[in-house]
Amino acid sequence: MISFIGKYYHNLDQKGRVILPAPLREVLANRYTSGKLYLTNAPFDKALHLYPLEEWIKLEERIRELPKSDEAVMYFLRRVIASAIPSELDKQGRILIPYEHRQDAGINSEVVIVGQIERIEIWDKSTWDSITDPTKVDIKRIQDGLAKYGL
Numbered sequence: 003m004i005s006f007i008g009k010y011y012h013n014l015d016q017k018g019r020v021i022l023p024a025p026l027r028e029v030l031a032n033r034y035t036s037g038k039l040y041l042t043n044a045p046f047d048k049a050l051h052l053y054p055l056e057e058w059i060k061l062e063e064r065i066r067e068l069p070k071s072d073e074a075v076m077y078f079l080r081r082v083i084a085s086a087i088p089s090e091l092d093k094q095g096r097i098l099i100p101y102e103h104r105q106d107a108g109i110n111s112e113v114v115i116v117g118q119i120e121r122i123e124i125w126d127k128s129t130w131d132s133i134t135d136p137t138k139v140d141i142k143r144i145q146d147g148l149a150k151y152g153l
Contacts, residue, residue: 004033006117011127014111018104019096023115026122027095030054041103042086045078048108048129050099052089052122099124 010023022030030037034054044051053061065083068075085106089097099109112127132138 005029005119006122007119008117010115012113012115014099014104014109014113015096017098018101019092019098020113020115020124021094021096022091022122024095026115026117027091029117030091037090039089039091039097040086041089041097041099042082043103043106044123045082047133048106048126050103050107050109050124051082052097052124053120057120058086 006026006029008023008025010026012020012023014020030039034056036055038055040053040055040058042051042053043049065075065078070076070079085103087100087103091097103109107124107126108129109124109126110128114125114127114130116123116125116130
């Protein structure tokens with residue numbers, strides 16, 4: 003695998019750790035050399051984003067170029083950058099999700115770990131089930147939106 007893809011169901015342990023699935027660990031090991039990660043709130047969803055250091059650096063570089071007085075940029079800085087913490091996998095391939103991050107994302111015990119090409123998302127299972135339920139989205143609007151990108 004060359005990028006983060008797939009959907010995986012896991013449970014948090016008593017200490018708030020969750021195992022990163024083997025296919026995602028394989029991408030980390032083969033594509034990213036540092037082994038360092040950044041965990042942060044998603045900008046608009048009740049979820050968490052996990053970035054390899056190399057992808058986090060690219061994101062920071064883009065942010066540095068933006069006007070800090072712009073309302074959208076200020077929101078992003080406050081929601082995403084302010085919540086970011088460095089992280090690493092332990093020897094068992096687990097990542098610790100601190101209490102504050104679990105609270106912000108509404109994560110209880112069951113989580114869904116989702117590969118998103120250059121980052122990983124971590125969702126509470128019930129939230130994930132709700133937002134990915136085809137009966138709860140405007141399918142036509144989504145189809146039209148994707149069609150303009152050739153998808």
